[in-house]
Amino acid sequence: MLGDYSIGDLASILVMQGFAGLILFSVYLLMALGLAIIFGQMGVINMAHGEFMILGAYMTYFCSHLFETYLPGLYGGYFFVAMVVAFIVSGTAGLLVEWLLIRHLYSRPLDTLLATWGLSLIMQQAFRSGFGAREVGVELPPWMMGSLHASSTIEVQINGLFVMGLTLLITAAVALMLYRSRWGLQVRAVMANRTMSGAVGIDTRRIDRLTFGLGCGIAGIAGSAFTMIGSTGPTAGQLYIVDTFLVVVFGGAQSLLGTIASALTISQSQSTLEFFLTGSMAKVLTLLIVIGVLMLRPQGLFALKVRR
Amino acid sequence: MSSRKWTTDLRNPTRRELLAGAAALSATAMLSPQALAQQFPTAKVNTTGLAVTDSEVTVGILHSVTGTMAISETGSVEAEKLAIEQINSQGGVLGRKIKFIQEDGASDWPTFAEKAKKLLVNDKCASVMGCWTSASRKAVLPVFEQYNGMLYYPTFYEGLEQSKNVIYTGQEATQQILAGLNWVQKEKGAKTFYLLGSDYIWPRTSNKIARKHIENVLKLKVLGEEYFPLGNTQFNSVINKMKLAKPDVIYAIIVGGSNVAFYKQLKAAGIDLTKQTLMTISVTEDEIDGIGGENIVGAYACMKYFESLDNPNNKAFVPAFHKMWGEKTVIGDVTQAAYLGPWLWKLTAEKAGSFDIDKIAAASPGVEFTGAPEGYVRIHENHHLWSKTRVGRARTDGQYDLVYETAELMEPDPFPKGYQ
Numbered sequence: 001m002l003g004d005y006s007i008g009d010l011a012s013i014l015v016m017q018g019f020a021g022l023i024l025f026s027v028y029l030l031m032a033l034g035l036a037i038i039f040g041q042m043g044v045i046n047m048a049h050g051e052f053m054i055l056g057a058y059m060t061y062f063c064s065h066l067f068e069t070y071l072p073g074l075y076g077g078y079f080f081v082a083m084v085v086a087f088i089v090s091g092t093a094g095l096l097v098e099w100l101l102i103r104h105l106y107s108r109p110l111d112t113l114l115a116t117w118g119l120s121l122i123m124q125q126a127f128r129s130g131f132g133a134r135e136v137g138v139e140l141p142p143w144m145m146g147s148l149h150a151s152s153t154i155e156v157q158i159n160g161l162f163v164m165g166l167t168l169l170i171t172a173a174v175a176l177m178l179y180r181s182r183w184g185l186q187v188r189a190v191m192a193n194r195t196m197s198g199a200v201g202i203d204t205r206r207i208d209r210l211t212f213g214l215g216c217g218i219a220g221i222a223g224s225a226f227t228m229i230g231s232t233g234p235t236a237g238q239l240y241i242v243d244t245f246l247v248v249v250f251g252g253a254q255s256l257l258g259t260i261a262s263a264l265t266i267s268q269s270q271s272t273l274e275f276f277l278t279g280s281m282a283k284v285l286t287l288l289i290v291i292g293v294l295m296l297r298p299q300g301l302f303a304l305k306v307r308r
Numbered sequence: 309m310s311s312r313k314w315t316t317d318l319r320n321p322t323r324r325e326l327l328a329g330a331a332a333l334s335a336t337a338m339l340s341p342q343a344l345a346q347q348f349p350t351a352k353v354n355t356t357g358l359a360v361t362d363s364e365v366t367v368g369i370l371h372s373v374t375g376t377m378a379i380s381e382t383g384s385v386e387a388e389k390l391a392i393e394q395i396n397s398q399g400g401v402l403g404r405k406i407k408f409i410q411e412d413g414a415s416d417w418p419t420f421a422e423k424a425k426k427l428l429v430n431d432k433c434a435s436v437m438g439c440w441t442s443a444s445r446k447a448v449l450p451v452f453e454q455y456n457g458m459l460y461y462p463t464f465y466e467g468l469e470q471s472k473n474v475i476y477t478g479q480e481a482t483q484q485i486l487a488g489l490n491w492v493q494k495e496k497g498a499k500t501f502y503l504l505g506s507d508y509i510w511p512r513t514s515n516k517i518a519r520k521h522i523e524n525v526l527k528l529k530v531l532g533e534e535y536f537p538l539g540n541t542q543f544n545s546v547i548n549k550m551k552l553a554k555p556d557v558i559y560a561i562i563v564g565g566s567n568v569a570f571y572k573q574l575k576a577a578g579i580d581l582t583k584q585t586l587m588t589i590s591v592t593e594d595e596i597d598g599i600g601g602e603n604i605v606g607a608y609a610c611m612k613y614f615e616s617l618d619n620p621n622n623k624a625f626v627p628a629f630h631k632m633w634g635e636k637t638v639i640g641d642v643t644q645a646a647y648l649g650p651w652l653w654k655l656t657a658e659k660a661g662s663f664d665i666d667k668i669a670a671a672s673p674g675v676e677f678t679g680a681p682e683g684y685v686r687i688h689e690n691h692h693l694w695s696k697t698r699v700g701r702a703r704t705d706g707q708y709d710l711v712y713e714t715a716e717l718m719e720p721d722p723f724p725k726g727y728q
Contacts (some may be wrong), residue, residue: 013552020544027542125374133378135568135598145602147578157576160544229576230541231568231598235376239539239565274545279536280507282545
């Protein structure tokens with residue numbers, strides 16, 4: 001397939017393909033981050049993660065309409081406000097869910113799986129009743145659309161850059177909080193040994209609630225950002241959930257570095273394979289690679305050494 | 309498929325049936341509902357124990373109003389309810405008002421089969437308007453054949469099916485595809501194509517037909533053919549591949565949430581659809597609502613109906629639909645096809661002078677609906693519709709501008725020779 005192209009053509013495709021891989025990496029990382037925090041810290045598998053993302057997406061939709069109607073002059077900047085709103089709403093919803101549902105089920109991981117799955121169905125139907133069964137189109141401010149022409153053949157997508165920047169920012173913030181703050185210290189302590197942390201006076205319940213809220217809030221931001229590249233509908237969250245789990249499990253549940261490495265591996269293999277094979281085959285091969293690695297390393301790429 | 313046998317019987321309705329049909333048609337025009345109902349006594353029009361009384365006839369509506377497919381099927385439910393209301397306000401069918409029982413298939417194929425059985429066995433529905441995906445239709449087909457029901461199926465689909473118990477009111481694949489490809493060759497001078505699709509039966513079968521037509525009939529070239537898992541949200545790699553291959557036409561049959569991702573990413577990658585020709589058979593006005601008109605402006609869609617069609621039937625239909633379901637709802641191809649279901653059934657019952665399923669099935673071929681929003685349609689011996697194929701170009705406001713329509717009605721050919 002490479003026969004009749006000039007070196008220049010190939011080089012620019014290589015650059016754009018590398019960029020496509022980076023965008024995919026950012027997307028995977030952003031969607032997995034919230035889940036990774038929750039899963040790693042509390043061992044809760046949040047099946048409603050996708051729905052928290054879509055809650056954020058709907059908030060973006062809501063904000064875009066609000067700005068269009070009341071503040072048309074500031075429309076270009078609505079997206080930033082929307083992301084903050086998405087974080088607050090999804091995060092608050094997360095806190096509420098933790099308080100109502102999750103905290104009663106901490107010692108029963110399989111039950112949390114079922115409960116959060118039920119929660120995802122409830123949220124889907126709530127979206128359907130509230131916003132209608134049809135997908136909604138979220139309009140973007142004009143400056144976020146289109147691409148930058150780096151050269152005559154290389155085009156860099158603005159929304160891709162935006163997602164990359166956002167992912168970088170949020171990952172850095174999470175890393176900073178986990179490794180440089182008091183809360184992070186407590187989280188890591190609880191992760192390492194829950195009973196002992198309780199014994200030395202860490203309020204594990206409070207840490208759990210904050211963590212769950214933060215994870216859901218990040219999911220909200222991710223959902224808000226994905227209105228740029230994907231669809232917003234009651235069941236759109238389901239589109240992301242499988243990939244999200246893949247990244248988290250592959251990376252090793254309790255490590256931020258693992259999540260990053262895993263998102264990088266999966267996205268690069270996916271986008272490279274997709275270029276040389278077809279979309280469906282790329283997915284099959286990527287999954288095979290993941291299965292193969294997990295058979296050799298059941299704990300994922302990077303696992304924290306924890307005394308059980 | 310057992311369906312081939314009976315087609316020969318259907319081609320030759322007996323003279324008695326034709327006369328009965330003619331009598332029914334003229335009777336409809338003259339009499340009040342009550343008088344009409346007396347002229348067609350229940351014992352006569354219903355010899356098989358369907359839910360028909362002297363004043364009412366029961367039909368079923370079977371779509372997903374919950375689950376993933378609710379996005380698509382909501383429009384169909386709305387259209388069917390509108391048609392039923394309009395028919396009732398004009399006196400009903402054979403003097404009887406239509407009462408409907410709605411069941412939710414919940415985007416789950418076994419549920420569709422269960423509910424179909426309930427509608428036929430418990431509720432004795434005289435006909436059922438329903439299903440959207442091919443998977444749901446395949447799930448209910450044995451039920452309709454076993455319990456002898458009548459299904460009016462609205463979606464454009466891959467063909468390769470024909471049943472006495474189903475009337476297909478959407479287009480089968482060749483009707484939808486061939487005319488569009490011919491047009492794009494002639495008008496756009498297209499020589500090379502890149503085929504894309506979601507990975508399931510409809511896009512695969514449709515692209516197979518498209519490829520055969522492109523290579524064997526038009527003698528042009530297919531540069532690539534690719535499928536993506538349903539729900540795929542990342543298309544950057546294939547977009548790069550297409551940039552390298554530089555096809556004259558991108559032929560896209562991507563469905564559902566993937567659609568939104570695909571068009572947003574095309575636009576972000578700097579592929580301007582007002583310059584790059586893209587033809588799709590899977591994006592109706594309903595889908596554009598989610599995609600956003602600014603992301604798909606310039607793309608060509610090939611199907612049989614657009615909300616913007618300029619004809620008297622459509623000018624009455626669109627406002628009536630908006631009045632019932634709100635100004636903001638859009639009407640896509642399938643929604644219009646769903647609207648045809650109750651009307652075709654009414655016309656067929658009046659032609660047959662009966663609600664009996666066997667008589668409806670036998671009377672269906674040749675039934676014409678001159679009030680169809682898409683123009684004129686007629687039922688073929690194979691229970692699909694003769695209809696025109698149209699090409700529309702997407703505008704930023706989410707509507708299509710009609711740029712081409714076939715001069716003649718396209719013949720439905722669910723088992724196309726040379727395309728399988």
